[in-house]
Amino acid sequence: MIKQLAALTALIPAMLSPTIGVAAAHSAPHATSAVVTLTYDASGAGQWADPIKQAVQNWNAAVHNVHLEPASSGASADYVYTATSGWPQTTLGPIFPGGSGEVQLGQQAVDEGYDTTRIAAHETGHILGLPDDYSGPCSELMSGHGPGTSCTNAKPNAAEAAQVDKNYAAGGPAVRPHRHQVVIDIWSNRVPAGAH
């Protein structure tokens, strides 16, 4: 009896393993996902680290066709965040993998009283191909400085998320632009000096 049990026990793994192999092959995810992964390097962004993290999180939660993630160390990123002393300025995308976008997070916007997470999320919106819309409401990210310093919304609205999903639909266009415009954002509602 003991001998029979032992023989049966020895048989079970042999019988199970082919079954497990087939099951695993069937449940494996299909490698046909069209989600574009964009990598970024925020190592030179200093005090903007947390606002960037939150801005990226907000975008990733809102869109489906593109996903932002930090580049693994040593790998070249698709776009870079840096901290500067000037006005924020950003490459107007959509940036695709292998691209070279740059987000300059300018201290002057912070000095004017604007929310750092909103600034980081707005500038990231340019990387994803959204233009400025300064006359828009606070609920819109790309209205930037328009609604004033009291506006701290750092999430894209539904229309903005839909436009980004469109920009990256089906993995993006086959022909991608090589040259990109740079958008300079003057985060200020003050009348420029000398403009009387």
Ligand SMILES: [Zn+2]
């Ligand atoms: Zn802008």
